[in-house]
Amino acid sequence: MEQDKLMTLLETAEIISREELLKKLEKSKETGQPLKVKLGLDPSAPDIHLGHTVPLRIMRAFQDLNHEVYLIIGDFTGRIGDPSEKAETRQQLTQEEVLANARTYEEQFSKILNPDKTNLVFNSSWFNEWQTEDFLQLATRYTVARMLERDDFARRYREGRPITILEFFYPLLQGYDSVAIKADIELGGMDQKFNLLVGRQLQREYGQTPQVLIMSPLLEGTDGVQKMSKSLGNYIGINEAPGQIYGKTMSIDDELLVRYFKLTTDFKTRELEKIIKEIEEGKIHPMEAKKLLARHLVAMYHGDEAAQAAEKEFENVFSRGELPSQMPEKIVQAEWLDESGEIDLISLLYKLELVESRSWGRRMLKQGAVYIDGERVKDQDTRICPKPSMIIRVGKRRFARLSVTQ
RNA sequence: GGAGGGAUGCCCGAGUGGCCAAAGGGAGCAGACUGUAAAUCUGCCGGCGCACGCCUACGAAGGUUCAAAUCCUUCUCCCUCCA
Secondary structure, X not given: OHHHHHHHHHOOOEEEOHHHHHHHHHHXXXXXXXXXXXXXXXXXXXXXXXXXXXXXXXXXXXXXXXXXXXXXXXXXXXXXXXXXXXXXXXXXXXXXXXXXXXXXXHHHHOOOOOHHHXXXXXXXXXXXXXXXXXXXXXXXXXXHHHHOOOHHHHHHHHOOOOOOHHHHHHHHHHHHHHHHHOOOEEEEEHHHHHHHHHHHHHHHHOOOOOOEEEEEOOOEOOOOOOEOOOOOOOOOEOXXXXXHHHHHHHOOOHHHHHHHHHHHOOOOHHHHHHHHHHHHOOOOOHHHHHHHHHHHHHHHHHOHHHHHHHHHHHHHHHHXXXXXXXXXXXXXXXXXXXXXXXXXXXXXXXXXXXXXXXXXXXXXXXXXXXXXXXXXXXXXXXXXXXXXXXXXXXXXXXXXXXXXXO
């Protein structure tokens, strides 16, 4: 049963190699020895989003099959920074920050993994013990030529962009993590392929049986093009408010629907196939399918009730154009007003932080995005007399209910 | 050590004296439409008591010029080739 679920999850993944995986699973069943499954985490970005959940859910499946699961916080490697075109030096996190981030991780992954059966490990716990010679030793295990096989390095080398030698250490250290815990399986995104392969190679060097790699596809973010990532701002975080998760999900491209269903949801295999078929054959309205997806996702991370509520709210606000049931209360300071108790609308929008600058406010006004108590206001010179409970709306998503101080 | 190339707005990327707040694309935002915060179309997209005005902005600091992202000097960082 659980094995089936795992297999379903693995359908979209690239595995190196399937045969080895089956062999390991079989052997584990025979000997009763659980497999060690590793997933590396970046200590600087502790917000888990739907993209992260893809490998995490595979991990959960392994957990349910009673294998041993290791989350490795790369606090030591984090000091180097994963090679990227940005080549920005990553700022070093303090011990406290690392711990705080780890705690956040723990809290978040508990929504997916079984926390009692999850080993959370810091890779500084071994690397901090290392002497200089140990690092040099490690460096003898890999060649520059092989390093340059990495797409990113190869491209940068070809294009004449900088690659520091330090960057070569990143895959080495991350790979060594697998040696340190004697991983049987390592999970990761497709973009981690090179690093994971280094792990395999290093294990061989250190006389271990190389780990099996399970690389999950990268989930496109809400922009539908680039992979979901926090820095691109196209992510749906599992810790976000239900309304946010619901709304952001509704904003993904219809094209992405099937992919999201496959990669992020917990529908049973048969159910999932049915939904996908209906979408592909046009039997279910894309909007309805997306609502189902949105509801399901909210329910996964916030429970059914929140999902119902989020859907209702969404329908009210966006389908029917009604006001949200809850609006942030914004306080109008008495000193903003002139003798007759008025203020020009642009200043008010700015002071209430409904717009980021006065120019922005002017633009919104010009574009007809501003409503006061449901009345569209377009005149830039409008002065208003703020009254308690007055409702100001900017665009589709920004609302404020006013209150006035003395 | 020598020779050459480069640094542009949130990102990518054009621009080599005025027409440049800076092409184009992406992202973002708004409006219309709708089936949704989808798609599509249109518009906006540095700031400012802002309709033609001013300020800030093209790695940094100076300079030439009526006028500089564009020319000169110095500096910082990056890259390539040779050694």
